[in-house]
């Protein structure tokens with residue numbers, strides 16, 4: 267397997283000008299995105315520094331309530347993960363603190379106060395949603411050393427010197443990088459065999475002001491008392507590391523062998539269903555990569571072919587694993603590349619010029635149907651397949667792989683303007699999807715409008731040269747009967763919600 271070494275410097279960015287203070291009481295890892303205690307460069311970096319200074323290690327996993335779209339759904343998922351982490355931490359030489367903000371603003375000052383007595387604060391370098399702004403704001407006010415560590419994907423997000431605008435150029439870059447040098451993987455368990463002094467107790471300035479939750483409290487947490495959206499109910503999918511590892515192992519054993527075909531069939535769930543766990547960091551891309559290549563006995567990096575920029579033939583893993591690797595290594599990571607480099611990744615103006623031009627040329631085309639956000643949200647369109655996909659999103663927090671593309675394309679078709687379509691997609695995706703608010707969310711949503719794609723012919727009404735999709739062709743290409751039965755027969759949102767609980 268690939269080399270494991272100290273955390274590569276390209277993954278570590280100093281976020282303040284303050285020097286680390288080896289006289290501090292502990293090293294603090296503030297876990298915000300990679301919510302796991304294994305296969306995590308940020309935890310690895312924090313451990314390296316704690317060992318170097320022989321200091322206790324504190325891991326603080328927090329959950330705020332003041333972010334857009336905060337709801338029972340995402341809280342429950344993160345709480346499941348916190349419980350797994352709390353249990354895993356009992357075996358490790360660290361102090362794990364689970365903090366759930368009880369009221370808006372209660373968490374303010376917590377990190378700063380903990381940080382004051384730390385040698386250094388390590389945190390996750392997640393390039394999307396509220397994270398970059400939060401880091402910038404807090405970091406500018408802090409008086410201690412802070413490092414942002416990237417454990418997002420197989421290639422470091424700050425390794426590339428340009429933003430990739432089409433998938434094949436990113437694929438070529440990625441293949442060249444892998445062929446040039448095998449990527450360094452994080453230690454599976456960076457704390458294995460490590461001896462660190464234990465923190466005897468937390469400073470009083472902390473314990474007097476903030477409460478950390480026990481396992482029992484996490485398990486029985488009453489979400490109804492929080493000021494978050496309770497209409498977006500907990501999803502049937504369980505969050506956390508234990509479930510993530512189970513899903514990965516099930517996928518590798520039972521589904522990978524037919525992935526290339528089955529992932530597109532709405533009546534089968536042939537994909538991994540790992541996107542939510544990847545988003546919340548309950549599992550790492552490295553662990554997923556490892557499970558996939560391990561499906562081919564004896565595979566090693568020396569088995570790769572010369573970079574060819576193609577979807578198949580580079581990894582020499584067979585058609586199914588190659589197809590999966592393309593999702594994990596090209597489609598997932600190209601979105602991180604964009605978010606890490608462009609502040610406007612979530613704005614209409616970030617679309618390629620050809621896409622903006624063709625959409626503008628067709629801005630005045632008559633729409634066959636125009637729906638409001640409310641009509642979309644409550645799945646009241648004329649199209650039963652679209653409605654079924656929207657209901658799946660509301661009930662389960664996900665949409666089948668293939669139908670998710672159709673879902674987006676039809677929103678473009680049935681709104682007054684592409685700008686409005688963008689707002690509707692972002693809102694519905696990020697409000698309901700467990701894997702939303704991620705670089706992939708913006709890749710997928712903007713792909714609907716032309717990002718990472720090319721111009722297609724013939725030029726059509728509304729879409730212009732943007733790739734076109736229809737429910738009719740989806741119905742004729744794939745079997746959707748079971749999918750429709752499952753999600754279309756539920757008539758109102760109360761019934762969908764009842765199904766979700």
Ligand SMILES: Cc1cc2nc3c(=O)[nH]c(=O)nc-3n(C[C@H](O)[C@H](O)[C@H](O)COP(=O)(O)OP(=O)(O)OC[C@H]3O[C@@H](n4cnc5c(N)ncnc54)[C@H](O)[C@@H]3O)c2cc1C
Nearest residue numbers: 537538539540541593597598667671674701702706707710
């Ligand atoms: C309109 C629209 C919105 C989308 N919103 C999201 C989102 O909010 N979050 C999200 O993670 N993905 C999003 N996607 C991409 C894709 O639909 C999901 O990643 C995929 O369906 C997740 O299912 P899976 O984990 O079973 O995927 P698998 O097929 O098992 O793939 C494995 C992993 O590869 C990555 N991946 C797969 N397909 C894509 C893709 N097309 N683009 C980027 N990464 C991919 C994901 O991390 C995924 O978990 C969106 C796509 C569209 C068209």
